[in-house]
Amino acid sequence: MPEIASILDAAKHWTAHYRRGHLIYGEGDLTTGIYRVDKGCVRLQVDSADGDRQIVAFLFPGDVFGMSVDLRTSSAEAVSDVDLTRYSLPSVLELATRSTSVLLQVMRAADTVYGELAHHTEQITHLPATERVLWFLDRLAGREGVQPGEPVRLPMSRRDVSDYLGLTPETLSRIMRQLQDDGHLSAVGRKSFTLRRPTFRVGPVDDPQLDPLSLPSEQLCA
Template identity: 40%
Template structure:
């Protein structure tokens, strides 16, 4: 167990596996009953889940809160690779050792699964193997979309695309109103922008009546169609 975990409870049977994939987030459930147990883990804000270079013995599913995957560049700058929201799986990208670090953006509750148990179950169950394959494919789809955002979009387009994505991932019940768990610095490190550029873009979107910001973290999308058009994403 990672030494910084706040607490764990008794193992729980794993009902479902999910993978991060903007725009399309289908469940990939293991056949029931699944003889794979997950342990409930409570994380505090800014607490480390795992660090780059550590043994990748576990996979994780977010029950509540938000987790960020980060990469520390040689010059000391931080790059955020992904934000994981409730029902997302993470840790699936590792082969033996973690290439990235994972930290809690907010207080979070995770389900932790032993990788060896999942792999053994998949080896004995073709349907489970297919669903784990789907997890990997959805992760690749998200990575490809992120490459498009960083490589082909201007700053305003990146921020608009990010807000549309967050509205679908966080504001599922009310997609026009949601609270961002991450800071402006986090958003900048995710989009490859400075915190000043992110703040200017948010202010510009507000002046153009595309969004409203009642508080720094609470976002109201006032014109989703116009915001989607600005982002360059397909509606």
């Protein structure tokens, strides 16, 4: 989302660098700024007491994240070495009260990540492992704007991917082997792959309308 970035640049900001694996902020930390990825990859995650980890989002160049107000509701870590732009929260807020477009962009960004997480959750609870992996790779390829046949780079570890998809690394490994054997996928080293099939599949869309019986009633108040 380059637009939001350029608009946000009117707020106080500076660059920040994090090395692979390092914490950008932790859940519960006080929020003092929001970020944009300039280079590299960032993961948003929730860690449970018993060591399990759920990655809720991967962020790439152009993505804005960290739009909390007081306390962070998830952690952010650097998947690779990353370059970030860090915007002062007070400055952004102040800007938003003067510019409707800034306000809109911030709200839009917040809603976008929510919608993406909602769909992510839907996918990993209802899709079998193979389709989850395909869905992930497909989306990654689509996001990078890769042409079919072109190799896509996976900046994150297998463990990251499995923690994103709700699978064990073992299962993920088996699935990827299977996908290669079936010709859906061909690996280029360990960190790149080529999707045989077209990016973004167009499944048959059903109509899950339930019961359109009566209409809601509304009345003006106050």
